[in-house]
Amino acid sequence: MHHQLRKNRPRADIGPLSTEVWTVNRGIRLFAADMAFILDELDSEIQRDKSYGDAIISYEKPIITTRCSPLVHTSQRYPAAEILDCIREWAPIGDPYWHNSIPMIVAYAMLIGVKSMVIWGADYTLPGGRTIEDDRANLEYWIGFARARGMKVGVPMESTLLNSLKHQGELHVYGLLDQGEAQAWLEGR
Helix, strand or coil: HHHHHHHHHCEEECCCCCCCCCCEHHHHHHCCCEEEEECCCHHHHHHCHHHHHHHHCCCCCCCCECCCCCCCCCEEECCCHHHHHHHHHHHCCCCHHHHHHHHHHHHHHHHHHCEECCCCCCCCCCCCCCCCCCHHHHHHHHHHHHHHCCCEEECCCCCHHHHHHHHCCCEEEEECCCCHHHHHHCCCC
């Protein structure tokens, strides 16, 4: 029955060009995805919440994690050393500045050569500025890093990430309120 329910869940659609959908943590119970990232120790997560643990154990797609579990046949170790080796070739960093799962996923995407990605549901603050999770800056750093390396990283206009919601898709250049003037200024006109 549990297996049957998951197969009937709708696949998340991130647009006409999406080829894969990844999810994080409890997202494995929300919709069908091609891969999941549970970057907490799997055995601890399985023991902490029986329902979630059952979902982890029975998940049929790859689960990338920091510490694999013999109970989860689809678990694969997050390739931290390989990612850091690549990143250090691009920029001299010491601390990888991975304070939560989503920045680690962006770094993973960079390693495997993802050309573009859209990040849904990674809102660290709600409209009005109420924080729901710390480390928004951590993800925004990694989005900037990925974009500097040539990856197209999209954020929905409804997201508070990168102030997308605040600016509602308008170009924001400090000191220039007129959209046409801001665009011209950026183009050197």
